Amino acid sequence: MVPDYKPQDIEQKWQAKWAEDELYRVGESDEKPKWYFLTMFPYTSGDLHIGHWYAEAPADTAARFKRMQGYNVLRPIGFDAFGLPAENAAIKRNIHPFTWTIQNVENMRRQLRSLGATYDWSREVVTCLPEYYKWTEWFFLQFYKAGLAYRAKAPANWCPKCQTVLANEQVTAQGLCERCESLVTKRDLEQWFLRITNYADELLDHSKIQWPERIGLMQKNWIGRSEGAEISFGIDGYPDEDIRVFTTRPDTVYGVTFMVFAPEHPLIERLTTPDHRPAVEAYVAETRRQSEIERQSTEKEKTGVFTGAYAINRLNGEKVPIFIADYVLLSYGTGAVMAVPAHDTRDFAFAKKYGLPIPVVIAPEGWSGGPLDEAYTEAGTMVNSGLFDGTPSVEGKKKVAEYLKDKGWGGPTVNYRLRDWLISRQRYWGAPIPIVYCDHCGIVPVPEDQLPVLLPEDAEFRPTGESPLKYHEAFVNTTCPTCGGPAKRESDTMDTFICSSWYFLRYASPDYDKGPFDPAKVKYWLPVDQYTGGAEHACMHLLYARFFTMALRDLGLMDFGEPFTRLFNQGLIIADSRKMSKSRGNVINPDLYVQEMGADTVRAYLMFIGPWDQGGDWNDNGISGMHRFLNRVWNLVLSDEDLRGKYLGEASEAEVRALRRLTHRTVKKVAEDLERFRFNTMLAALMEFTNYLAKARETAAANSPYWKEAIDSLILMLAPAAPHVAEELWTSTGHEYSVHNQRFPVWDEALVKEEEITLVVQVNGKVRDRIVVPASIGEEEVKAQARQLERVQPFIHGREVRNIFYVKGRLVNIVVS
RNA sequence: GCCGAGGUGGCGGAAUCGGCAGACGCGACGGACUUAAAAUCCGUUGCCCGCAAGGGCGUAGGGGUUCGACCCCCCUCCUCGGCACCA
The missing domain is CATH 3.10.20.590 (Ubiquitin-like (UB roll))
Incomplete structure (x- = not known):
């Protein structure tokens, strides 16, 4: 009699056995090629939902396949454990962020274990533990010493709900906080920044990595490289002042009829003439009142006011009025633009509204010489442009820029949309910024031998949301490491994205205590061969981690600049056509399905839904089909012995050929699909194979000596996707433990034909x-x-x-x- | 507005190179087993006409290239994602 397939029993049994045998523990090896297969580590928000399983289960399957192909596969796991939810929980439930986080970690460990994955748990990292964040702080000091970390006052994105500033990357296109979706406002604050802009061009270059093109484009959009020129204008009545503007169209410089400054531009205060001051001040106040979205709405009519001041176009000596207008942003370029109404749609609209001249300086082909109905922004021939008359505008861009350079009035330059990474957070639950402020010595980095700067355990969490560190006297008041005098500690902590910018290095040597990592082990394991995770990190984690790696390379800590050689983005699992979230109450917990059907069924079903990069709407309509499939395999394999000899007669040559052909075809199909992460079609092929075998079992084909080859191959091919069933079937059919140490079957091309x-x-x-x-x-x-x-x-x-x-x-x- | 991904049965999806559209699964329908149900097994299942043999239509819509188009080209519509007054 064939025993029933009871996943609950066999899954727990094998998970315990694998753990006891440390089956997935890996070390450096000379014999096998290494394969570092990493999935973005989870944030410790509480429960894993089905989306986490969607990230982990197919990745685990692919990693198991690599193992079976003979690779030394590193598959570590850890927890991104600093961050705001822990602190909010502290305020709301009166529980310490550490306690809350560790409780979550324990629960998530249990859930991850139930998945039956190949994690090497001995390498686990938790970013909120001092032995980890000591090195997060250490990296900050290295950046500081190299001039890559600096403090500056700037208008920063402020989330009123999170009560902290945010990096540009953490604000959505709609001006909302990426985490809590509150409306973000601006605040002028002294903040710490990392010079990610130093690496803008290298970050743009994806030629050394095999990433989805889509992610490259997203990063390209975000970095926003634009080539042009910087041009200096004089200011009438201020012979020593000079205003620089960035333009992508230096060829149109003879067509400048006014200048526009951002309302917050620091020069405005000085330049505004007394008779225009009331209007200017009113406009500035109005701009400040507006939200970012209101201000940046492209629908809005252009507005602005004259300051009474004039700029001088050095190329033709013309005096042009200076306006302020809210469509000019202080944060891009120099915060001021030269306006060429004939050749820029925004400037055209502005000039029409305020009755400013619109002289044509780039002639369209066949231009009559008359005025334009709308801005002409294409290429043409330069006219009314002094010595450049007759030059094609494309060529003119370069020529004008060179001319400016010769004259000392500017020159060719490149501008980026990307801003430096603002890493200060006015919160408790993060790695402290290891800096001390001394009245005497100024900004003093904490000496490395005094790391880590520990988070005080007894901080008071206030429902006001103010940083608990700021009011923690024992923490803030310290002595200057340089002069020994009284000093204040930096009370801001670091953006948690710093913690996740180097965790993949820590996995190589998680217990190393002489540095953030053992250089020899990093040399063996890194870079990550295959990284998987959500595309929503394209312009955050993935950009930051690349920057970090490049900077560490330039600091001489490593010899590579790209952390992740291959990247794959799984799609998003949604529920009821909406993103899963606790607030929407549509979070799907995998535990219930695991209890009912077993982890193997849940794993395989997630892979069967569709292509991994597509994601999809979660519904459990089809999950029983997957369970039925595993049941069919179970019965097919285990009833094999019972049936042997039942059907008399020898298999015909044709029957044997057909059996072997399908076996080898399926091996080929499954191997190729696994290689390319096409789990859905891989499973479909296994189903077809199983269906065929179930029929063939009723014929003499089952008496063929190749019947065992077919059955063994089926179990081996199933092992990556459904590791528990495969192990049970493998060991119960007289094979040696463990199926997960076997080689993946190979196909014979001659038999496939x-x-x-x-x-x-x-x-x-x-x-x-x-x-x-x-x-x-x-x-x-x-x-x-x-x-x-x-x-x-x-x-x-x-x-x-x-x-x-x-x-x-x-x-x-x-x-x- | 710009850039990108996508649109295939009742549903999830398949079709690796321009060559059988709808693999595999879900659901539905019919049958077997059962006192009955569940489970399991067998069969049918894109739409339309037809008793059948068979025929016609069909991959968002329209046009084109080709012996042949889900696939390539042009236009339109819809969904999702990124960027967006970026000078």
Whole structure:
């Protein structure tokens, strides 16, 4: 009798056994090639939802496949454990962030274990533990010493709900906080920044990594490189002042009829003439009142006010009025623009509204010489442009920029949308910024031997949301490491994205205490060969981690600049057509499904839903189908012994061939699909194979010596996706433990080939018949056979056969008039 | 507005190179087993006409290239993602 398939029993049994044997523990090896397969570590928000499983289960399957191919696979796991939710929980439930986080970690560990994955738990890292964040702080000091970390006052994104500033990357296009979706406002604050902009060009270069093109484009959009020129303008009445603007169109500089400054521009205060001051101040106040979205709405009509001041265009000596307008942003370029109404749509609209001249300096082809109805922004010929008259504008861009450089009035330059990374957070639950402020010595970095700067355990969490560190006297008040005098500690902590910018290095040597990592082990394991995770991190984690790695390389800590050689983004699992979130109450917990159907079913079902990069709407309609499939495999394999000898007679040669062909075909298909992360079609192929075997079992084919090859292959092919069932079936069919130390079956190309093929016969592109022919059949023979077919005859009878196309092994198409 | 991904049965999806559209699964329908149900097994299942043989239509819509188009080209519509007054 075949025992029932009871996943609950076998899964726990094998998980315990694998853990006891440390089956997935890896070390450096000379014999096997290494393969570092990493999935973005989870944030310790509480429960894992089905989305986490969607990230982990297929990745685990792919990693298991690599193992079975003979790679030394590093598959570590850890927890991104600093961050705001822990602190909010502290305020709300009166529980310490550490306690809350560790409780979550424990629960998530349990859930991750139930997945039956190949994690090497001995390498686990938790970013909120001092032995980890000591090195986060250490990295900050290295950045500081190298001039890559600096403190500056700047208008920062302020989330009123999170009560902290945010980096640009952490604000959505709609001006909302990426985490809590509150409306973000601006605040002028002294903040710490990392010079990610130093690496803008290298970050733009994806030529050394195999990443999805989509992510490259997103990063490219975000970095926003634009080539142009910086041009200096004089200011009437201020001979020592100079205002620089960035433009992508230096060729239009002779068409400047006014200048526009951002309302917050620091020069405005000085330049505004007394008679214009009231209007300017009112406009500035109005701009400040507006939200970022209101201000940046492209629908809005252009507004602005004249300051009474004039700029001087050095190229033609013209005096042009200076306006302020809210469409000019202080944060981009120099915060001031030269306005060329004839050749820029925004400037055109502005000039029309305020009655400013619109002289044409780039002539469109066939231009009449008259005024324009709208801005002409294409290429043309330079006119009214002094010595550049007659120059094609494309060429003119370069020539004008060079000319400016010769004259000392600016020159060619590149501008980026990307801003430096603002890393200060006015919160408790993060790695402290290891800096001390001394009245005497100024900004003093904490000496490395005094790291880590520990988070005080007894901080008071206030419902006001103010940083608990700021009011923690014992923490803030310290002595200056340089002069020994009284000093204040920095009370801001670091953006948690810093913690996740180097965790993949820590996995190489998680217990190392002489530095953030053991250089020899990093040299062996890194870079990550395959990284997987959500595309929502394109312009945050993935950009930051690349920057970090490049900076560490330049600091001489490593010899590579790209952390992740290959990247794959799984899609998003949504529920009821909406993103899963606690606030929406549509979070799907995998635990219930695991209890009912087993982890193998949940794993395989997630992979079967569709292509991994597509994600999809979670519904459990189909999950029973996957459970049925595993049950069928179970019964097929375990009833094998019972049936042996039941069907007498020897398998025919044709039966054996068919059996072997499908076995080898399936091995090929499954291996190729696993290689390319096509788990859905891999499982479909296994289902077809199983269906075939279930039928073949009723025939003499089951008596073939190759029957065992088929069954063994099936178990081995199932092992990456459904590791528990595979282990149980493998060991119960007389094989040696463990199936997960076996080699993946290899296919014989000669057996895969068909000796007989079915050709489709078309007349004028329509299928009319099929013929079975030997695979070796010649073209002429096929064509001759095809036109003789009974079902084809009526369609060609009495017509002229114009052509016959033969696609080898596939079809014949007879073209008639 | 710009850039990108996508649109295939009742549903999830398949079709690796321009060559059988709808693999595999869910659901539905019919049957077997059962006192009955569940489970399991067998069969049918894109739409339309037809008793059938068979025929026609069909991959968001329209046009094109080709012997042949889900696939390539042009236009339109819809969904999702990124950027967006970026000078």
